[in-house]
Structures are given as C-alpha cells and as structure tokens.
Amino acid sequence: MIAVIWEVTSRLSSLPDFMFPGLLQVLDTLVNGIISGQITEAILKSIGRILLGFTIAIVIGLILGYFIWRYKLVEDTLGFVVTALQSIPSIVWFPLAIIWFGLNDFSILFIVTIGATWTMTVNATSGFKNVPQLYQRVAKTYGSSGFHFLRTVILPASVPQIISGLRIAWAFSWRALMAGELLGGGGGLGQLLEMGRSLGQMDLVISVMIIIAIIGTIVDNVVFSRLERNVQLKWGVSSR
Amino acid sequence: MYLTINGIEKSFVNEKKERVKVLDNINIEAEKGSFVSIVGPSGCGKSTLLYLIAGLDRPDAGDIRVAGQKVKKPGPERVVVFQEAGLFPWLTVLENVTYGLKLKKMSKAEAEAKALEVLKMVHLSRYVDSYPHQLSGGMKQRVAIARALVMEPDILLMDEPFSALDEQTRMVLHKELIEIWRKTKVTIFFITHNIREAVQLSEKVVVFATRPGKIKDIISVPSMKDGVMPDSVTLHTEQKVLSILQEEIEKVLKEEMGDDYSFKTGPVHRNDSGDMGSHI
Ligand SMILES: Nc1ncnc2c1ncn2[C@@H]1O[C@H](COP(=O)(O)OP(=O)(O)O)[C@@H](O)[C@H]1O
Ligand SMILES: [Mg+2]
Numbered sequence: 001m002i003a004v005i006w007e008v009t010s011r012l013s014s015l016p017d018f019m020f021p022g023l024l025q026v027l028d029t030l031v032n033g034i035i036s037g038q039i040t041e042a043i044l045k046s047i048g049r050i051l052l053g054f055t056i057a058i059v060i061g062l063i064l065g066y067f068i069w070r071y072k073l074v075e076d077t078l079g080f081v082v083t084a085l086q087s088i089p090s091i092v093w094f095p096l097a098i099i100w101f102g103l104n105d106f107s108i109l110f111i112v113t114i115g116a117t118w119t120m121t122v123n124a125t126s127g128f129k130n131v132p133q134l135y136q137r138v139a140k141t142y143g144s145s146g147f148h149f150l151r152t153v154i155l156p157a158s159v160p161q162i163i164s165g166l167r168i169a170w171a172f173s174w175r176a177l178m179a180g181e182l183l184g185g186g187g188g189l190g191q192l193l194e195m196g197r198s199l200g201q202m203d204l205v206i207s208v209m210i211i212i213a214i215i216g217t218i219v220d221n222v223v224f225s226r227l228e229r230n231v232q233l234k235w236g237v238s239s240r
Numbered sequence: 241m242y243l244t245i246n247g248i249e250k251s252f253v254n255e256k257k258e259r260v261k262v263l264d265n266i267n268i269e270a271e272k273g274s275f276v277s278i279v280g281p282s283g284c285g286k287s288t289l290l291y292l293i294a295g296l297d298r299p300d301a302g303d304i305r306v307a308g309q310k311v312k313k314p315g316p317e318r319v320v321v322f323q324e325a326g327l328f329p330w331l332t333v334l335e336n337v338t339y340g341l342k343l344k345k346m347s348k349a350e351a352e353a354k355a356l357e358v359l360k361m362v363h364l365s366r367y368v369d370s371y372p373h374q375l376s377g378g379m380k381q382r383v384a385i386a387r388a389l390v391m392e393p394d395i396l397l398m399d400e401p402f403s404a405l406d407e408q409t410r411m412v413l414h415k416e417l418i419e420i421w422r423k424t425k426v427t428i429f430f431i432t433h434n435i436r437e438a439v440q441l442s443e444k445v446v447v448f449a450t451r452p453g454k455i456k457d458i459i460s461v462p463s464m465k466d467g468v469m470p471d472s473v474t475l476h477t478e479q480k481v482l483s484i485l486q487e488e489i490e491k492v493l494k495e496e497m498g499d500d501y502s503f504k505t506g507p508v509h510r511n512d513s514g515d516m517g518s519h520i
Contacts, residue, residue: 134326141294141320142340142391152339156330235329236373 021203030207039192043211046188049105050177053112057169060113061120062162066150068121069128082121090115090176094183108180108188115176116169123165127158160231167224174216242272242427243293243395247302250288261452262288266302268446268455270429272394275421277430277438279481280448280456281492286431289453290399293429294320306395316340319388323400325380327372327387333359334368337387344391358390359383361423362416378409382416389420395427403432414441435485439477447484450492457484 007023021029033039064082067074090111097107131154139153155162181190189208196204248266251259262285270276278286291297293304295314304311306318319340327336334355341351359365362382372380381401388396402410418441421428432438438445439461449456461477 134322134324135328137291137296137320138322138326138328139339140296141314141316141318143314143316143343148343153328156328159330234371236371 021206026203026206029203030210033204033207039207039211042187042189042192046177046181049109049188050112050173053109054116054170054173057113057116057120057173058166060117062124064121065124065128068125082118086118086122090172091179094180103184105186108184108186111176111180112173116173119172120165120169123161124158127161128154130161131157163224163227163231167220170219170224178212241269242307243270244305248289248292248299248304249301250292250299264452264454266455270427273425273427274444275428275430275442276444276446277432277442278446278448279432279435279438280453281450281488282433284448284450285453286448287399290320290397290429290431294318294397316344316391317394318397319391319393320397320399321384321388321401323403325384327380327383329372332369332371333364333383336383337390340387340391355390358386361420362386378405378413381405381413389424393426395429398428398430400431400433403434417441435478435481439474439481445481447481449488456488
C-alpha cells in the first residue's frame with residue numbers, strides 16, 4: 001500500500017527524479033549496491049565500529065556501575081556526574097573529540113562509546129542495587145564472597161535490568177554512530193548517506209536509510225527482545 | 241554444650257535515627273542433635289538472632305559458640321533455610337542444590353551425585369532440571385531444605401520455613417523434617433510464630449518476649465521419640481506456651497490497637513489453635 005502511494009506520488013510529483021526517486025529505482029540501487037559491494041562494505045564497516053564501541057561501553061558501564069554500587073563515596077561523587085552526563089546527547093561530544101583525537105575513526109568510536117556508557121552505568125548500578133537481600137544472604141551463608149559473590153549472585157540477579165540497559169545503550173550508540181559517520185567520514189553507512197547527498201543520488205540516500213532502519217529493527221526486535229523473552233521464560237515472568 | 245548463645249545484645253538504628261534494642265541478654269544452650277524452637281510475636285528479634293548464629297551479622301555484645309568455636313562469619317556448617325525459599329531463579333533445581341558444594345570445591349560429578357541423593361530424600365527427583373518458578377511453594381521450600389542438607393551442616397537454622405505454605409503442605413513437610421532430623425542427627429534451630437508447630441516439632445521451646453526481644457521462658461516438650469504424641473499432651477504444652485505468651489500478645493495488641501484492648505485466653509479450641517499462633 002505504502003509502496004504504491006510512494007511510486008505514484010513520485011511519478012506524479014513535479015520534483016525531478018534525482019530528488020524524489022520512485023520505489024523501483026530505489027530498490028534497483030539497493031540491490032545493485034549490495035551486489036557491487038558498496039553498501040555491503042559500508043554495512044560491515046558500521047557494524048564493526050558499533051560492536052567495538054558498544055562492547056567497550058558495556059565493560060566500562062559495568063565496572064563503573066560496580067564501583068558506584070559498592071562504594072558510598074563513589075556514589076556520592078561519580079553517581080551524580082554520570083546522571084548529568086547521561087543527559088548529554090552523544091553527538092555533542094563530537095567537537096571535543098575532534099579537538100582531542102582529530103577528525104578520524106577514533107573520534108567516531110569515541111562518541112559511539114560515550115553514547116552508550118552512561119546509560120549502561122546507570123542501569124548496571126540500579127540493577128546491582130536492586131538485587132534482593134535474600135539472595136545475598138543465601139549466597140553468603142553458603143560461603144560465597146568477593147568475586148565469586150559478584151559472579152554468581154550480583155551479576156545474574158541483575159540480568160533483567162542489564163538487558164534493558166543494553167537495549168537503550170544500543171539505541172544511543174547506533175544514533176551516535178550514524179551522526180558521527182555522517183560528519184566524520186571514514187566509511188560506513190553514515191558516510192554513504194553523505195556521499196549520496198553530495199552526488200545528488202537520492203536513490204542511494206533512501207537505500208541507505210532503509211538499510212539503517214532494517215538493522216536497527218533487527219537488533220532491537222530479534223536480539224534484545226529474544227534475550228528479554230528468554231530471561232522471562234527462565235525466571236518465570238512474575239519472579240521480579 | 242554444643243551450641244551456646246551467651247549474653248547476646250543487639251540494637252539497630254531505626255528510621256528516626258534512634259537506637260532500638262532488639263535483643264537483650266539472650267542465653268540459650270542446645271545439645272548436639274537437638275531440636276530447639278523459638279516462638280514469639282513478630283518483630284521480637286527472632287530472625288535477628290538467627291542471622292547472628294548464621295554469622296551474617298555481628299552482635300553488639302556476647303558471643304555465640306559452636307563446639308567451642310566462636311562464630312565470626314557465615315560458614316557451611318551452619319546453613320539457613322529462609323521463610324521464602326530464596327532459590328536463585330537463574331539456576332535449575334540441581335544447580336541450586338549444588339551451589340554450596342561447588343563453593344566447597346567439590347567436583348561437579350560428586351556434587352551432582354550428592355545433590356540427587358538429597359533431592360530424592362525430599363521427593364523431588366523428577367524436578368532436577370526444572371527452574372524454581374515452575375515449582376509450587378512447598379516444592380520450592382523442599383529444594384531450599386535440600387540445598388541446606390546437602391552441605392551436611394552441623395546446625396540447620398530455619399527461619400519460619402513453613403509459614404508461607406498451606407496447612408496440608410505444612411503437615412507433610414513437618415513429617416518429612418522430623419524424618420530427616422532423625423536420619424541425619426542434625427541440630428535444628430527452628431523459628432516460628434506458630435505455637436503448635438513449635439510444640440509438635442521440637443524438644444525445647446524458647447519463648448521470646450518483645451521490645452526488646454528477651455527470653456521469657458524455656459519449655460521442654462515431653463516427647464515420645466518413637467511414637468505419635470497423644471493429642472492431650474501436645475494440647476497441654478500448647479496451652480502452657482500460650483499462657484506464657486499471653487502478656488506479650490496483649491502488649492503487642494495494645495500497641496497496635498490502643499489501650500482499651502484486652503485479650504482473654506479462653507480454652508483453646510483444637511480447630512483453630514493452629515492459627516492462634518499466627519495471630520500473635
Ligand atoms: N537491618 C536492620 N536495620 C534496622 N532495623 C532492623 C534490622 N533488622 C531488623 N530490624 C528491626 O528489628 C526488629 C526485629 O526484627 P526481626 O528479627 O526480623 O523480628 P522477627 O523475625 O522476630 O519478626 C524489628 O523491629 C525490625 O524492624
Ligand atoms: Mg522474622
């Protein structure tokens with residue numbers, strides 16, 4: 001239905017084809033782009049970046065979350081800062097990153113990471129804090145302590161909260177990645193968008209937008225939803 | 241004496257930042273292999289005392305010794321069964337039961353073999369691979385008991401373990417617990433607010449007074465180790481405990497409902513005497 005409306009309005013509209021391409025033309029570009037490797041390459045580049053940035057963000061987030069949960073002093077100082085930092089859209093860091101690292105890959109990686117880190121920290125902290133006292137007492141009576149306690153009780157008990165943190169963190173870093181690539185270049189889907197714009201290839205721009213939407217949806221609906229559902233099934237939905 | 245609780249004092253700071261004394265000069269002794277119950281109104285510090293024995297918390301004064309050794313921290317020879325089973329929802333029944341054994345550095349195969357044996361004892365062999373949410377309340381509590389027993393503890397600390405269960409399940413578990421106690425000769429320290437439960441299960445009932453929690457009286461339960469106790473004997477002991485608690489019940493009710501409340505104990509009716517304990 002939408003496809004038909006799109007194709008028809010595009011044909012009837014007074015805008016020239018390169019500004020408002022029809023659906024068929026877009027699909028053609030999309031398929032060609034994937035076959036020729038131009039789009040595929042950009043996808044791989046972007047995904048590589050986000051995986052790296054996202055992983056770093058998760059690790060940093062979990063570690064910071066641990067310290068905020070564990071030490072009152074850290075909570076009173078860093079805890080507040082993190083909440084403030086969380087409210088800064090990550091692209092805002094970009095000018096700073098360019099000054100620090102130059103207009104390169106590393107700057108993009110930086111904003112991708114920083115976009116997800118604070119959210120991850122906040123979620124990890126609240127996950128750790130909400131581990132029921134009962135589980136902690138049980139583990140301690142069986143002699144668990146230190147790293148074992150963290151690994152077998154605190155972490156698994158916060159899994160539901162951590163997953164919802166991952167989900168939001170992913171959305172933030174995905175947005176940051178596109179913005180960063182659009183402005184910073186260095187390959188990837190964002191840069192392909194920019195290239196399409198400067199060459200006046202609207203069909204390419206729209207193709208890339210479709211790809212971006214598809215990847216975003218797949219990750220959210222397939223990866224995170226499935227993780228969440230698995231945990232709910234295993235724990236029983238009402239266990240929290 | 242095997243377990244000695246000697247001059248325990250414990251206070252907490254409440255929401256208004258006042259120090260509130262919860263336990264005042266608690267002295268209890270228990271022989272190895274005995275079954276001791278503590279009854280008392282809720283909020284009188286029963287759980288607090290149990291956590292002190294478990295080593296989860298430290299007393300302000302006094303000490304607790306097991307076989308002469310001072311309790312300083314939690315240890316696998318003193319395990320706790322809590323009111324809510326407290327099974328880890330991310331582990332299967334078998335993984336829950338082997339949790340403590342793996343901490344003891346036992347090999348996986350050996351731990352699982354032991355766990356299966358104990359799960360059989362609590363009649364849960366068919367549920368080893370289930371997750372806790374798939375079990376009923378009574379089954380969860382059985383797993384919690386199995387998880388504790390598999391450690392072969394010297395002392396089993398039980399904090400109102402059956403109070404969230406329905407009457408039938410509780411009766412079955414009473415029987416199973418007594419069987420386990422006889423078989424394993426474990427020392428059991430059992431907390432309840434149900435007078436009948438205390439009298440039916442244990443050899444010695446420690447009656448707590450409230451605010452601050454202190455020992456009001458210690459009653460020995462006449463026992464016939466091999467047979468079923470005649471109802472009249474149990475009933476008599478129940479009434480004795482109730483009459484000791486009467487003053488405490490009145491104190492709590494007055495605090496909750498105002499000074500005009502007065503509680504009179506009439507003759508205990510057999511039908512609701514099981515409940516009587518839970519209303520104190
Ligand atoms: N960690 C704590 N901090 C402050 N007050 C506590 C704490 N633990 C218990 N209390 C208080 O101590 C009293 C006794 O609690 P508890 O031992 O749980 O009673 P019981 O198990 O007999 O119902 C209660 O008034 C409770 O509010
Ligand atoms: Mg209690």
